[in-house]
Amino acid sequence: MRSIALTIIALFGYTIALADGFGIGHGPYLQNVTEDKVTVFFTTSAPSFAWIEVESDGWVEPRRFANSEAGLLDAYTKSYSIEINGLERGKQYRYRIVAKEMKEFRPYKITYGDSIATEWERFYTTDSKAKECSFVIINDGHDNAGKVRTLLEKSQLSSANAVIYLGDMISYSEREDVPYNGFIDLSTELFARNKPFIAVRGNHETRGNMARRYKEYVGTHEGRFYNIYYYGNTALIVLDTGEDKPDSHPVYGGINDFDSYRNEQALWLQQEIKSKRFRQCSNRIVLMHIPPYITGNHHSEQHAEKELSRLFTPIFNKAKIDLVLSGHTHRHIDIEPDGDERKFPIIVNDNNSVIDLKLTKEGIGVTITDKDGKVTLNKKL
Ligand SMILES: [Fe+2]
CATH class of the missing domain: 2.60.40.10 (Immunoglobulins)
Structure with a gap:
């Protein structure tokens, strides 16, 4: 096409x-x-x-x-x-x-x-010469467009370059209207006619008999859900972390292939971070629904966390990643760098809060606001 x-x-x-x-x-x-x-x-x-x-x-x-x-x-x-x-x-x-x-x-x-x-x-259009950019980030909406609206209203939406939906904006898809009802129609109403949203795929977007048609609803990069977006001096790496449990888990009925897909992304990213465009960026952010860190879920659900940590930690260290943002756990977790093992921080956003991410020449600002409007984190990196 x-x-x-x-x-x-x-x-x-x-x-x-x-x-x-x-x-x-x-x-x-x-x-x-x-x-x-x-x-x-x-x-x-x-x-x-x-x-x-x-x-x-x-x-x-x-x-x-x-x-x-x-x-x-x-x-x-x-x-x-x-x-x-x-x-x-x-x-x-x-x-x-x-x-x-x-x-x-x-x-x-x-x-x-x-x-x-x-x-x-x-x-x-985006501008490679822009001095700063900002994003609104929401995750784990799980079909609750009312909650997403409340969070967007508490955010700095009007000045943001884009909204990032960091996965699990729906619970599963068995009807054509599920993504529209969950977050797309609301986005169209509030901002998406004029500024984009970036839909990072979560594990729940891979569930249901219509999951294989999800690319009819959101932008992809050559048919895949992982990509790098560039805004001024900022690189936003979007990864597609797949399902949380092993591909062999009975609930998937033998039709998932996420281990090899995660490997494919690791190989891709190893090449991407060598590009001049990436190396020129002073702010390097990763957006991935499941964090590359064992957060303490049920042992079968730790599979993706273990795999993502094993595959991507060395690449992120090499790429001098400044910050990884994730969701999935429905609770806030602030993970500091761990010496030479993991040289980057991870912030896991809960399912009832919105992140305002501001990127300038001076660095990265992260503000987290809950759905009652209370600022629960205000951090400079
Ligand atoms: Fe999830």
């Missing part, structure tokens, strides 16, 4: 979605924002042909983006993720969705229904 900028065609006759007619189902929400591209996710309420129009100061006319694969544009679908590329760093853009309902799709005749266009929304 590739995303292409199409030649603009005549634009007329669009209407905003009607409440009971054809319209947008979920989104739009932004994913994978970098210096030169962004991906817009959305669904339509009925099968459609949809695209994104983008405008920017200095452009003569809007540019049109749609997915094209082997000569066919994405169509007769309700679910879209469209990459907008060829952008400039640290610049503001405006975008809107245009969609045409496809009432009938026969071999030699397509019948379109209503056409709609959404309001124009703003976003910014």
Whole structure:
């Protein structure tokens, strides 16, 4: 699949979605924002042909983006993720969705229904020259969008570059609306039309008969959930820590393969930390749902913690990681560096608190606020 900028065609006759007619189902929400591209996710309420129009100061006319694969544009679908590329760093853009309902799709005749266009929304590309950046971090929401809303309201959301959902935002997925109800619709309402969220996969996002479709909801890097995001002089390493118990545990029925997937990520990270871009960063943060540390869970659930500690501690030491942020335990744990064994601190956030992470040239600020608005940790690293 590739995303292409199409030649603009005549634009007329669009209407905003009607409440009971054809319209947008979920989104739009932004994913994978970098210096030169962004991906817009959305669904339509009925099968459609949809695209994104983008405008920017200095452009003569809007540019049109749609997915094209082997000569066919994405169509007769309700679910879209469209990459907008060829952008400039640290610049503001405006975008809107245009969609045409496809009432009938026969071999030699397509019948379109209503056409709609959404309001124009703003976003910014990231900026490698930025002096500081900040993030809001929430984990272990477990389908409780009300709690996530409360925590977002207690955070510094308006000044943050992005929200990081650090795993287990749902408990398991057996219905198409679970990720939307758990955190995506709320994010769209509060911020995600204009700034992205980064969805770090937790063990619960791997559960349920729809877990294999999770990438239809959140941005991935070449189909995988691990990646490095760069914001100014900060590197955010996102790891996908998999299930907590061994792959052979009976509850997984023999269909999990997380040991080899964690190994794959370790090999990948060993290469990534050699890059010039990474080495130039003065703030190096790791985001991983399950911590690389034995926290004292039931012995079968310690499997991932042991494996993550064994695989990643030497790499993090070598990479001069400043801070690892995790969730999973539903309780706060502050783990100091341990001499030459583990040269980085780990902060495990509980399931009822929000982290405001601020990164500047001077260092890293971590503020944790609980859902009653009480600041429980304020730390400079
Ligand atoms: Fe978890």
